[in-house]
Amino acid sequence: MDKRIEIVKGDITQLNTDAIVNAANSSLLGGGGVDGAIHRAAGPGLLEECRSLNGCRTGEAKITKGYSLKARHVIHTVGPIYRNGQDNAILLRSCYLRSLELAVSNGIKSIAFPSISTGVYGYPLEEAAMVALTAVNDFLGKDDTLEKVVMVCFDDRNLKVLSTAAAGV
Ligand code: ADP
Numbered sequence: 001m002d003k004r005i006e007i008v009k010g011d012i013t014q015l016n017t018d019a020i021v022n023a024a025n026s027s028l029l030g031g032g033g034v035d036g037a038i039h040r041a042a043g044p045g046l047l048e049e050c051r052s053l054n055g056c057r058t059g060e061a062k063i064t065k066g067y068s069l070k071a072r073h074v075i076h077t078v079g080p081i082y083r084n085g086q087d088n089a090i091l092l093r094s095c096y097l098r099s100l101e102l103a104v105s106n107g108i109k110s111i112a113f114p115s116i117s118t119g120v121y122g123y124p125l126e127e128a129a130m131v132a133l134t135a136v137n138d139f140l141g142k143d144d145t146l147e148k149v150v151m152v153c154f155d156d157r158n159l160k161v162l163s164t165a166a167a168g169v
Helices: 033-042 044-051 088-105 125-141 156-166
Strands: 005-009 019-024 061-065 073-078 110-113 148-153
Touching: 005 125, 005 156, 019 033, 033 044, 044 061, 061 088, 073 088, 088 110, 088 125, 125 148, 125 156, 148 156
Parallel strands: 005 148, 019 073, 019 110, 110 148
Antiparallel strands: 061 073
């Protein structure tokens, strides 16, 4: 695995990377989970900017400023709602790749991701961890501008699953 990938336990709203990624919904108008936490920590300016973006499709990403967050930018991506018979992994991989592309095109050097889709969107944690780490690792294999990609785990189970998956990447 690329040495620039770090796996940490914590609250993504507290990180001081250049950008943090939000696991948003397609309206980009806020929600529960990590989305709610990011909007609360960023303050009302974030929602105001998000209103001007006209939403975001599943697997794509859009960038805003970070407002009251330590991070200067928020990259909003919409993970798939896990469904049988859908290309869940392709869509989830796309979230990570599109977010990283946006980061690079905006001169961002460090970025932090939550475990996209593994909350209310129901993506099995083990599968999601492998998709996430493989996507980030593949991207870094072709990029020499990003300095750090932090995979933020909100709880012990998430940390354990991601650490185990990392051993196989
Ligand atoms: P989704 O709708 O994409 O499933 P959720 O917000 O419900 O998004 O959950 C995504 C992941 O984010 C879950 O693993 C959840 O534990 C985690 N999470 C929730 N709050 C935070 C936070 N403040 N920092 C980092 N991760 C968080």
